[in-house]
Amino acid sequence: MTGTRRGRPRTPLLSRESIVAATLQVIDAEGTAAVGMRSVARALGVDAKSLYNHVDGKDGLLDAVTEHLLGGLDLPSPTGDARHDLRAIADSFRDQALKHPQAAPLVLTRQLASLRALAPVDAVLAVLRDAGAGTEEAVHMLRMLLATLIGTLLREVSAAPAFGSNDREDTLAASGLPALVDAAEHLARFDREAEYEYAVDLAIGAVLHRLG
Amino acid sequence: MTGTRRGRPRTPLLSRESIVAATLQVIDAEGTAAVGMRSVARALGVDAKSLYNHVDGKDGLLDAVTEHLLGGLDLPSPTGDARHDLRAIADSFRDQALKHPQAAPLVLTRQLASLRALAPVDAVLAVLRDAGAGTEEAVHMLRMLLATLIGTLLREVSAAPAFGSNDREDTLAASGLPALVDAAEHLARFDREAEYEYAVDLAIGAVLHRLG
DNA sequence: ACCTGAACACCGTTCAAGT
DNA sequence: ACCTGAACACCGTTCAAGT
Numbered sequence: 001m002t003g004t005r006r007g008r009p010r011t012p013l014l015s016r017e018s019i020v021a022a023t024l025q026v027i028d029a030e031g032t033a034a035v036g037m038r039s040v041a042r043a044l045g046v047d048a049k050s051l052y053n054h055v056d057g058k059d060g061l062l063d064a065v066t067e068h069l070l071g072g073l074d075l076p077s078p079t080g081d082a083r084h085d086l087r088a089i090a091d092s093f094r095d096q097a098l099k100h101p102q103a104a105p106l107v108l109t110r111q112l113a114s115l116r117a118l119a120p121v122d123a124v125l126a127v128l129r130d131a132g133a134g135t136e137e138a139v140h141m142l143r144m145l146l147a148t149l150i151g152t153l154l155r156e157v158s159a160a161p162a163f164g165s166n167d168r169e170d171t172l173a174a175s176g177l178p179a180l181v182d183a184a185e186h187l188a189r190f191d192r193e194a195e196y197e198y199a200v201d202l203a204i205g206a207v208l209h210r211l212g
Numbered sequence: 213m214t215g216t217r218r219g220r221p222r223t224p225l226l227s228r229e230s231i232v233a234a235t236l237q238v239i240d241a242e243g244t245a246a247v248g249m250r251s252v253a254r255a256l257g258v259d260a261k262s263l264y265n266h267v268d269g270k271d272g273l274l275d276a277v278t279e280h281l282l283g284g285l286d287l288p289s290p291t292g293d294a295r296h297d298l299r300a301i302a303d304s305f306r307d308q309a310l311k312h313p314q315a316a317p318l319v320l321t322r323q324l325a326s327l328r329a330l331a332p333v334d335a336v337l338a339v340l341r342d343a344g345a346g347t348e349e350a351v352h353m354l355r356m357l358l359a360t361l362i363g364t365l366l367r368e369v370s371a372a373p374a375f376g377s378n379d380r381e382d383t384l385a386a387s388g389l390p391a392l393v394d395a396a397e398h399l400a401r402f403d404r405e406a407e408y409e410y411a412v413d414l415a416i417g418a419v420l421h422r423l424g
Numbered sequence: 425a426c427c428t429g430a431a432c433a434c435c436g437t438t439c440a441a442g443t
Numbered sequence: 444a445c446c447t448g449a450a451c452a453c454c455g456t457t458c459a460a461g462t
Contacts, residue, residue: 047428148356202356203415209418246433425462
């Protein structure tokens with residue numbers, strides 16, 4: 001008979017959150033390439049196959065991490081000054097991405113069919129609408145700003161060509177390309193903060209200028 | 213004794229170029245994820261280990277492909293009109309990336325310490341200098357334009373969030389986020405060509421506007 | 425409900441051979 | 444010089460068991 005159950009319920013060893021946390025540990029310590037069912041399970045002192053009870057394979061694991069990171073965004077409350085508000089949203093995006101620089105490519109490249117991803121989109125659209133953009137125009141502007149931000153952050157976490165951080169000045173100077181030789185000194189330098197500010201301010205300025 | 217050699221020299225089965233070509237075949241047919249020493253070797257009718265005679269492991273294989281694609285860029289000759297020239301350079305970059313859409317993330321994210329990557333950089337700097345930018349300013353502008361272009365193209369080949377191609381209009385409308393509900397109709401549409409033009413023109417316009 | 429043992433079909437890579 | 448056989452240390456994943 002299937003009557004009363006015996007034995008303690010035994011609290012589970014794993015949870016979605018503990019798995020996500022362990023994955024971030026692995027990423028911070030050894031990079032995205034080191035993430036695997038086995039390495040994450042090892043960090044939890046458990047067998048790799050156990051993860052399948054909480055997460056939908058390796059791809060689902062990475063989705064869970066991406067969703068967790070997007071959920072950690074803390075969006076600023078709007079002040080009414082469009083330039084300031086757009087910049088503040090971009091900053092909060094960047095802050096969150098740089099908390100786990102090695103994990104940033106996940107947030108910046110994985111497309112998630114999740115409501116988590118939509119809050120920042122809504123925030124940007126709201127600011128643009130308040131600044132006088134039509135709905136269609138606001139969507140174009142959102143996408144342009146997002147492209148610039150993503151391109152900039154990918155470069156900042158070394159997941160996109162920087163032209164500078166890698167190439168040594170003497171290599172550039174020896175290239176024989178005239179404009180490049182001229183600029184070698186500046187190409188060889190790369191100040192992440194300054195480059196971020198320049199790119200994002202220019203993009204935001206362009207959008208606001210178009211709004212008149 | 214080590215005298216005269218006997219037997220025909222036998223022309224090699226493989227070459228760096230044939231390997232790169234086979235890799236592109238695999239990528240076009242099954243995507244970057246399907247690239248492996250074994251799958252590429254299979255496409256060539258050869259053993260996986262043979263590739264090591266021509267290419268430095270899997271990473272070297274991907275570098276070779278990236279370098280090949282960058283080498284295929286055909287840069288336009290400058291006309292003296294900065295807006296037109298910058299746009300033409302961006303277009304040639306995009307054309308090359310879209311020849312193998314599945315391979316595009318390679319060119320857009322791998323950083324290559326190769327002279328091949330420097331020709332387009334020189335071209336952009338030359339146009340900016342001619343338009344009156346100082347060397348340091350030109351480098352900042354180059355990097356901003358590159359970030360926008362890379363972000364845009366990554367999205368175009370579905371390697372970055374698009375907010376639209378994936379999310380269905382009804383999902384967006386049901387999100388409860390007011391600005392997003394308002395724009396749901398436009399967010400659900402995504403015209404690659406139009407979005408590319410909007411983003412790149414806005415970025416180029418911003419740079420030229422700053423140059424006065 | 426949650427964890428694991430056995431098992432499967434994969435990987436990239438080295439190194440000593442073969443021609 | 445170039446290709447391969449044998450071998451190694453890895454992967455992700457399924458499924459039937461155990462508690």
